[in-house]
Amino acid sequence: MSRRQEVRYADLVAKKKQLVITDPRAIRALAHPARQVVIDELFSGKVLTATECAELAGLTPSAMSYHLRALEKWGIIERADESADGRERPWKAPAASLVISSQSSSAGRLASQAMLRTTMEAVADQFVEMDADDPWDDVSSMSRSRLWLTHAEAEQFNQELVGLVDRFKKNRTVSSHPAGAREITSLVAVVPTGDPPEGS
DSSP states (O other), rough: HHHHHHHHHHHHTTTTEEEEEEEEEEHHOOOOOOHHHHHHTTTTTBBBBBHHHHHHHTHHHHEEEEEEHHHHTTSSSEEEEEETTTSSSSEOSSSEEEOOOOSSSSHHHHHHHHHHHHHHHHHHHHHHHTTTOTTGGGOOOOOOOOOOOOOOOOOOOHHHHHHHHHHHTTTBBBTTTTTTTOOOOOOOOOOOSSSTTOOO
């Protein structure tokens, strides 16, 4: 993909509510843990400078700038308007949500798996780091189920789970939510296991 194509791609996704990543190279750009920390914050509605991103990720500002430019190359993040003091131009997400969708090639599969591992580890860390006396501990949960579904039922199940999450998002962000609201991390996974049935 040429630089001109990359820019056009970034302009295109900026107009969408949902940024869908299918290119394995773009997915690989997401897999770095420091980048995921920043992506999580930007896609939650924050606008951050490179220095603020560096503090979140535990990197130097120059190292963070490298990662930010790599994410910008694929249209995953973009520059926001000038800061109030005009010193450092901040970064923002070009869409309200980010979807990873690439299982069609071996490279796409490997990139998606790397991203998945980092995401799962981050969620596990959040469970471990939660204080035992946190008053919201009663809403903390994780469940794993085994379901026997047809392909059509699995598609419907997946769509309804995504719809449920979207219903509760309510376009709220870190800077726009009701008093008493707290950030909640949810992780929904639908994974077919075993061999596919004959004829599918």
